Amino acid sequence: MYTINTITQSCSDTKHPLLLLTNVHGEKYMFGKIGEGAQRAITENKIRLSKLENIFLTGELDWSSTGGLAGLILTIADQGKQKIILNYGNSLVNYVVSSWRYFVFRFGIKLKSNIMTNSNSYSDKFINVKSIVVKPPSQTNEKLFTSNENFVLDTIVKNMFPKHEPTEKYDPTADPHLNVELPRIDFEQTTTNYEIQFNSIRGKFLVKEALNLGVPKGPSFAKLTKGESITLQDGSVVTPEQVLEKPRNFPKILILDIPNDSYIPEFVKQFQSYDSSDLGAIYYFLNKDITINDTLIKFMELFNAKNAAVQHIVSHPNVSPNNLAFVGSAIVTLKSKALQPNNYNLPRTNDLLSKDFYETFGKQVPTGTSLIQSNSDTQLSTTIPQSQVHILQKRTTVTIDASSIDTSSKDDVKFKDNTMPQEKVWKELYSTHIEPLELPTTSYENVISTENNFNNSSDKSDHVEIITFGTGSALPSKYRNVVSTLVKIPYRDENNEIIQRNILLDAGENTIGQINRTFSDIVRKQMFLDLKIIYLSHLHADHHLGIISILKEWYTYNKSNTEAKIYLVCPWQYNKFVKEWLLLESPEILLRISYISCEHLINDKYLRVETKPISVNEYVDIMHDEISDNEESSGSETEVRSLKKRKLELNNTSTFRNLNMIRSMYHDLHIEKFQTCRAIHCSWAYSNSITFQTSATTTFKVSYSGDTRPNFTDFSKRIGQNSDLLIHEATLDNELQEDAIQKRHCTINEAIKVSNKMNARKLLLTHFSQRYPKIPSLSNNVDIKAKEYCFAFDGMIVDYEKMGEQTAVLPKLTDLFVEEAEEEEENDTTEL
Incomplete structure (x- = not known):
């Protein structure tokens, strides 16, 4: 009757678990955390969301657990869905949604928040979901917001998704309903959990019994099946109980999200006297701060005391193996690496798993796994049968059936896991997708076995290097993540020592996941230590939903160095979002961010004025x-x-350039010039050009288009002229000129023309349409004047000195993705 599938698990790609409950009629409900990568996982698994209406968020609300929610709602809206309900244990969910107000808006969808305080329920004709809100032991202030503040948040959410279509130049910052200050955060969070009860189904209608009682066939049968009594002609009454078997009941499901060890005593209090007699399964969503120890296990044993058949399904970063979430993308990387082994790393699947858990519950340790132990002195023990404890993974499926009359519910919850061991995954992918290509000098050993853990970052520290973490447009797809490009630019000081400066040009959703899969811990740490600038070109979600995670990861590695700071160059609205969000969960990071408005770097005397938010x-x-x-x-x-x-008040002081901050950035990062110009795309969109000093006498100039129509005057001829490297969007093939004009993007030819007018030395084309990972059209292209060029793929690592190496393999690249093209054509035909 009901199936619970795992959409995301705890791994490098997706930090937290997300479940999809589906009934036999196709109605869907989501439970869990919607972190970055969730919508891409939905695409990967071909999940249709047409019958999804309710999302039940669990745990505490931070960016890690909600970073994919905005993108998911945009995708759902674009698919024509008209209503989505966000269920959560308090009104903080409205703050989360309101913080997106400057960049998330869709028309024709109704987004509603349903505040389910402790023991409140959601019900429909299939299920009843009761909230279980658990407070941290130190919480004293139960009230999150005042009535006025709740009114403001609720009104903002309602106005973020208006019914009527706007003009193409719609600017949320000019809307008085949205340009409002958010309330200050001054409270501790709680964690939201759920009990799912499935409505019972009526017992089988006993036709023979009804006839024996004299019930005539027809409408009388129908009334009895609906639970109504009938009166026969002789005056006798027949009740439903006389002709129906007893109702069939389903076991309950618990979803418990425990943020850290301090919550465990509170959960014990909450469930000490809980009636688990009709409980079928418990999902444990355990954050990384939960220790696998005797306290946790004794809590789990509480539920078995009254029901020995309860199934326990556990998610924890050190319990769930680091499986590949995005196999389609991994295949593309595998193919690309087989052809250009020095330009790609295979997605890393190394694991650090809990020895305590695996030994206590008798689970087989995956090959190649490193084990850690929390309890060094004693080995844990448990009374829970090992067969009833399961690990939550990508292919975990739980089915729930109704109990028959004379049996217990122990067989009504069935657990199934079709996860393939990771070493078998790579062998399967290689034999299926690489061997048929018959590439010369390619073998399993030199592509996978030898290279799998190779840190494929340039050994030449004095070379500029480009890493394209995401190369797609609009939304994450099966094959391309949304756009994000890292440029590493060295500086040789007077002592002949190399200082690295990394600049991140846009960071779409789950850029952090791409980084985690691409590099080892050591290389990743150095990358963040060297990260000096995050640049955001404009406010479209596919360019920035990954930035908060990047800022948090940067702080993790730079926390101890109190002198370290990171420059955030972005539109002013995004800086407001960063402040509002980090005040919620990590206000200490704000002290280390040096913000510069893109408008303040504009190559123009006239600067646009910001609007003042309403209090x-x-x-x-x-x-x-x-x-x-x-x-x-x-x-x-x-x-x-x-x-x-009503006219919004303007902040006239916002036209004063922050010269002190700009000079500081120039000095700290050895920058000679940093300029922006207005992109031809949407309000507050920019292209940029940065001239870095590479020594006392040499420079390197990099220009980045962001999203834009061809901008020959301001970008090519003014700020970007004679760039050493141009990174330009090439969203559409040449035959889609009208689409490019309508969507304010560039075709490949238009991007090349911008490069030619700019007299760029080298050209990297990126931000391609989210179809299959084909090489963009090589025919009908204008001549490229740049000395070297290349087309970007996700995870590509390019030494600037060797950018032209791709040219030799372009004809072979075209043949790499034939099967993906055929699969996409089949999908299009099926959908039609």
Whole structure:
């Protein structure tokens, strides 16, 4: 009757578990955390969301657990879904959604938050979900926001997704409903958990019994099956109980999300007297701060005391193996590496797993795994049968059936895991996708066995290097992640020592996952130690939903160095988002971020003015005035139109360039010039050009287009002229010129023309349409004047001095992705 599938598991690609509950009619419900990579996992697994309406968020709300939610909602809206309900244990969910207000908006979808405080329930004709909100032991202030603050947050959420189509130049910062300050955060979080009860189904109708009682066939049968009694002609009454078997009941499911060890005593109190007699399974979502120890195991044993048949399904970073979440992308990387072995790393699948868990519950340790032990002195023991403890993985499936009349529920929850060991995965992928290509000098040993753990980053520290973590547009796909490019630019000081400067140009969702899969711990640490600038070109979600994770990871490695800071160059609205979000979970990071507005680096005398956000109290007063003025109107539409006529106040001081911060960046990072120009794409979109000093006498100039139509005047001829490296979007093939104009992107030819006008020395084309990972069209292209060029693929590592090496294998690259092209054509035909 019901199936629970794992959408995401704890691994390098996706940090947290997310479950999809589906019934026999196709209705779907999500439970868990929607971290970065969730929507890509949905695409990978070909999950249709047309019958998804409710998302039940678990645990505490931070970026790690909600970083994929904004992208998922945008994708759901684009698929034509008209309503989504976010269920959570308190109103913090409205703060989370409101923080997106400057960059997430879709039209025609109704997004609603359902605040399920402790013991509140959601019910429909299939399920009943009860919230179990557990407080941390130190929590004293139960109230998150005042009534005014809750009113503001609720109103913002409602107005982020208006019913009517806007003009193409819609700017959320000009909307008084959205340009509002958010309340200050001053509370401790709680963790939200759920009990799922499935509505019972009626017993089988006993036709023979009904006939024996004199019930005539027809409408009387129907009434009895609906639970109604009937009166026969002789005056006797027949009740449903006389002709129906007993109702069939389903076992309950618990989903428990435990953030850290301090919560365990509170969970014990909550469930000490819990009736688990009809409990079928428990999902444990354990964060990395949970220790696998005797305290945790004794808590798990509470549920077996009253029901020995309970199934335990455990998710923990040191329990769930580091399986590949995105196999389609891994195949592309495998093929690319087989052809250009020095330009790619295979996704890393190294594991650090809990010896305590695997030994206590008798689980087989995956090959090549390193074990860690929390309890060095004693070995843990448990009364839970080992066969009833399972590891949550990507292919974990739980099916729930109704109990028959005379049996217990122990067989009504069935656990199935089709996960293949990782070493077999690589062998299968190689034999299926590489061997048929018959590439010369290619073998399993030199592509996988030898190279699998090779840190394929340039050995020449004095060379510029480009790493394309994501190369797609619009939304993450099976084959390409959204755009993100790292450029490593060395500086040789007066002592002849090399200082590295890394700049990240945009960071779409799950850039951190791409980094985790590409590099070892040592290389990743050095990459973040050398990361000096994060640049955001514009406010579209596919360019920035990965930045918060990057900032948090940067701080992890630079925390101890109090002098270390990172420059965030972005549109002013995004800086507001960063402040609002980090105040929620990591305010200490804000002290280390040096923000510079893209507008303040513009190569122009005229600077655009920022708008002043409305304060919470002022917003409440305005809205109440509008409501009062329109009490006799027919609905809220009048209020919205009236409020939108109000002019927002401008912040005239925002036109003053932050020269001190700019000079500091120039000095700290040995930058000679950093300029932006307005891109031809959307409001507050920019292209940039940066001239780095590489020694006392030499420079390196890199230009980045962001998303834009061809910009020959400001970009090619002015700020980017004579660039050493141009990184330019090439979203569409040449025959899609009209689409490029409509969507304000470039075709491949247009990008090449920009490069030619710029007189760029070398050209890297990226941000391709999210189809199969084909090499972009090589025919009908204009001549490229750059000395060397290449087309970007995810995970590509390019030594600037060797950029032209791809040219020799371009014809072979075209043949690499024939099977992917055929698969996409089949999918298109199926959908039609």
